[in-house]
Amino acid sequence: MPSVDDMTTTTAPASAGAEPTARRPMVRQLAADSGYVLLGFPIAVASFIVLVTGLAAGIGLGITVIGLPILAGALYAARAFADLERLRMPLVLRQDRVRPHYRSAEDGASVWRRVITPIVDAQSWLDLAHGIIKLPISIFAFVVTITWWSGAIAGCLYWTYAWTIPNGPDDQDLAELLGLGDSIGARIAMYSAFGIFFLITLPVVVRGCALLEASFGKALLTGVAEMRNRITVLEEQRAAAVSAEANALRRLERDIHDGPQQRLVRLAMDLGRAQQQMESDPEAARRTLDEALTQTRDTLAELRALSRGIAPPILVDRGLPSALAALAARGVIPVDLTIDPKLGRLEASVETTAYFVVAEALTNVAKHSGATECWVVVSRAGDHLKIDIIDDGDGGAHVSKGHGLAGIADRLRSNGGTLDVLSPVGGPTEVRAELPC
Template sequence: MTDTMLMPVVPTSDRTIARRVLLDSAYAFTAFVLAIPAFVLVVAGVAAGLGTMVVAGLGLAVLLGTAYVARGFAHVERLRLRSMVGVPAPLPSYQRAQPGDSKVRAVLTPLRDAQSWLDILWCLIGFVTGAFAFAVTLAWWATTLGGLSYWFWEQFVPRGPDNRSLADMIGLGESRSADVTLQTAVGLVALVTLPFAVRMAAATHAAVSRVLLCSRVELMDRMVRMEESRDSAHRAEAHSLRRLERDIHDGPQQRLIRLGMDLGRARRQLSDDPELAADTIDAALAQTRETVDELRALSRGIAPPLLVDRGLEVAVREMAAGQAIAVDVAVDVPTLTEPVETAAYFTVAEALTNIAKHSEATRAQVALRAEDGMLVVTVDDDGRGGARVVPGRGLDGLRERLAGVDGDLVVASPDGGPTRLRAEVPLR
């Protein structure tokens, strides 16, 4: 639950601190104002609904109305979280009636939705946290303003002969100056701690609101993204296997067939023309070397040995050194997991392959860096541009591969160039 909790951290800029204090104070004060009608209406609705459940349909109708009332208050709270606390508060996709549902089942759909009951629960628990936030914020503001202005309004406070000031009770003396000094000091302490106090009060209520009103939709979104990533990984794997099969069929397989034919011809030539047979064997040896080179290239496309043995930076630099154009490489990354390294390597490989085949570029730059929890890979070239992500082509396969590790791909390539390919992959 750490990603939903709001820590009481105060910004450093004076203007930002003042703005944050005012927003947190407004949020805490209005939390109780919103919580009172929400609590009263929901408690009354739930009690009335359960109490009239014995009357056919009436209890369910009251609970249904209560669910819609709670949904309305929850929606207002999500707006307050976004605008006043500054945290994401996504609106959930409430369950809807399905085409095959009966009329009764369709009408009662909100009562079958778990989020509706979480909204109702928030209206109950939010009353407690809202009252807490209101009380803390009110007490701190009252102490701050009262202490700092005590020098002014203290003279208007009627005092009887038995009245003793706080300064007198703690042994600082009976004088007015001692009393004013003590109260002013209390006000200054309250002023210094005010940003932290109101942040803590607002964070307490906001954390409960986010857990009950937003955590479920965030979890569902995360599950959807995981399913999409899994599907993308499967599609990328299938695409890679099809391309590997095609490359093997068009390259090494054809060369091996030709090699077998050459060796058969050389065997027949040995008795009639040994010199011609030697030439045929030499050609077969050349075919063998070319086949081995192609198989090595294909193996690098599956799991580059240099990447596995010596890491991403060495593999990328070696790849760049083998290009027909000059490629500048800048790598500044921490230790990476194998899926992240592999995704980054193939991003650079696909980009450089496209540059060599289509861009007519004379120079390229490759940069890998860690930024805000992401591995950012950028590949720039000075070619003619016009690169597009076309379904079924190389960049589309790369996008699918990146999506399999929750990554993203952006290609900016106007006609005439230059081209920039930018990929982002989560480090964790």
């Protein structure tokens, strides 16, 4: 198989969604969560003071002209605090940053139009609500986090400073109240046990505090944006599905018109001519019937080929591995097919789409690449099906050039998949398809 290390990416359609970042080690995650909570408290205090002051002044002076600009300024300040929070949340939620679309004034709009724009924007009010309501949540998370960190550090290190703590004759320590005695050893044992408890539970407790604060921010600051992005993705998938089906129908109509339909017309003409020749020239009629029989066989062969391009019976009966094996065996160019033995049966739509991708890609290789050999690798990684088609052809393939790649991209996008084409001039070419299953 040719190496693809030196290939250059020529196209990479956008995916349906961003994948979560990889899981961090516990210590790094604890540091990120602690920093998020501890820094969030002063930010929440500043946000509360600025936004409550601006909101109160804006509403209080609402009956005057000056009230609206103050209210707009408070909303813009809320947006700034919200953007700061959106920068911090990915450290905790392990997700890419999402920023909602804010309503903006048109170019050349008047001053008052620019003042009114943030006031009528729903996301701006969600930012304001987050900046105000976040304070009690941040206080709770901050206090719990400080308590657990203090308990873990003070308890685990109690043995280092226990000797410096005075204990008068009338003083009763917690260890003595619990019946453990008043010796320094009892105190060290008790407080060390407390410290170990706080230390063991520290990652879980701090993680919970960070998630509580970040989840509240996600609900108000990115929830609407993520819903809109999801709607946009679904609309794009619907458009891609419509385009893919329309292209498939046009191609099927063209293939039927250029192939079987023309043969059937000729078959009808041959049969009519044979009927006229039966009495006058039986030998000529026999030759005409032989030609008609040949036309019938060719027509059946073309119809079988067309049906294989749509949904071959072997795909329905025996699954994707058998269908791809039959497809590779019929290839004009030698095809080295590798299929994950644990692939098994998939959903019908996934198997049909995967078969279409491989069939169309192999057709492109045979028609346009000038390749002498092709490799097809089908594997499953988690809940995604991955298909790699590599050839040693001339390269230069690109989705925008057509040649069936645009149809493959539309078919994959309609099912939530992605298509990457790596094809430098001079080859080799690799078509990478990924499909959720």
